[in-house]
Amino acid sequence: MARLSYAQASCSALHAAMQQDALVVALGEDVGRGGVFGQYRGLQQTFGAERVIDTPISEATIMGAAVGMALAGLRPVVEMRVVDFALCAMDEVVNQAAKARYMFGGQGRVPLVARMPIGLWQGSAAQHSQSLETWFAHIPGLVVVAPATPQDNCGLLAAAIACGDPVIYMEHKELWGLEEEVDAARVERLGVAAVRRAGSDVTLVTWSRTLHDALRAAEAAQAEGLSLEVIDLRTIWPWDRETVFASLRKTRRLLVAHEAVQVGGFGAEIAAVVAETLGVPVRRLGAPRIPVGYASSLEAVTRVTPEAILSVARELAKKPAR
């Protein structure tokens, strides 16, 4: 165990993977210098410029080259800096990485990990603040992962690199500095959620940075006698139905909260499946369908706060459980 930040934890996982397997490489802008968030620190010194590859600002070719590397036998870890920039590489993600195995009839596979940090980031405005996990969850062929803790950013990244499918790996920019004791040897399983707080009245499903707001909301709810069970989804696709359903059999009420825009967000998918399958009351909470503004007052309008979560949870708790 060592006390590591969210950024250091991912670096530790990548270091271990590169040490274990000479076919694991990393590529992207500024990775040789350690990455803009320090999440590649020291790797090029250890593994050389052939395996920790500095690239031009060429997102399409960073992603497309990773597809070619993977088809030719490597296991690339791709740095996109922020998900907003990955939009310059959507053909390479959606038409190439996600489709290659299927359309070539299984002749090739694309075991790449594309790191695309999401989320609000203190004044970064409309083009550096988006949470686009649902775009990728919509595409057959892709796995989508969103770690919320340093421990998970180590164990889930290790699992993503070991996974043979293309993984969209979405760290949160406001979590880089978050620290905790991390067991660097622990590899998580993709598609398995974590119950972060047990409760009995409402099941609160969330992921990424919103987990921490959800836990604050649950704490405040407890003080007023409302018991929230907080589930950190961790993998967006495939999401852990078993854990969510097990919780709902107890609480009979679902609230999904996420930082992404609520309209068409992944919360809608979870709420729909739960409503169709269990018929229990569901609520969603996400950002309004507006771009993220620069001024702190404007940015705050898009934030899903603990107060907002608690408010919706209260309303939901008033509904008779079915």
Add this chain to the structure above:
Amino acid sequence: MSETAMSLAHAQALYRTMARIRAFENAAEEASKGGVAAFGASLAQAKVRGPLHLSTGQEAVAAGVCAQLRADDLLTSTHRGHGHSIAKGASIERMMCELFGRATGYNGGKGGSMHIADFSVGMLGANGVVAAGIPIAVGAAHALRVRGGGALVACFFGDGAINRGPFLEGLNWAGIHRLPVLFVCEDNRWSATTATGAMTAGEGALARAQAIGVPGLAVNGNDIFVVDAAAAALTAQIRAHGGPRFLHAVTYRIKGHVSVDAAGYRSHDEVARALEQDPLELAAIRIAAIGGVRAVLAAIDAEAQAEVAAAVAAADAAPSPPDAEAYTDIQDTGAGRWRD
């Protein structure tokens, strides 16, 4: 290799590759009639469904470049990729089965013409998106370097691709990393139904490559002797660790953008002039000049047509993939959650 130095055996082998491609394209075209609704064709069912992009008239580029490739070299292709596949060593029968959407096709019926691939011969796939193969080729070259062994990647793309961003990105990347890539601009002069020249500023493909620092040659892509010699020179330079090279091979798309496109948007004169430069005819003249006989080439033509006829018969008889195959080779993580 100068054309006078080309052996008759090598010339005939190149001709054979071209003849096999031509026979394949002709048979595929025939089987596609009525296959798409676009360009005014009917909706009637054809054996080859959907858009079929033929490389008829462009055979010398595929044959000449691939003759200089080793078995362990890799290749990325375009939506017009039948010729590249055949020239790299793919089986005509398994290709035809794929075009017919059969379980016995290279992709098990999941890809069709636009995604034809044979990884066993290093053919990493045709691609339905213009210029998409360029970054893939660059990454594959990185993999070859990391894994060692001295192979290269031949990256085919059309003249339309030079107007997409990945062209600039990919050439720049290959240049700064000195990657073993032969970029082949197979210039058939048409971007779908628009003349590429009208849509392209500046001096064209090779000038753009040179501006990025990737040296190369511009050649008559219909002359198999010339393409073969240029490819030999450029691949030798790449294998001597010279970094990427560029081949601009100017040819002509004899057929429409897709098989059912009558291409009424271009003049009869233009097409008539192009037909006078048919690469197989040109090759026959060249081969005669170094002592070849027409009868040998006629026999090669006949063998190619027989091979393709047998492939069509096999594809006709082969089974379609079962419905369950729609759900395989997508992803392992979360497999089975198709409807959730």
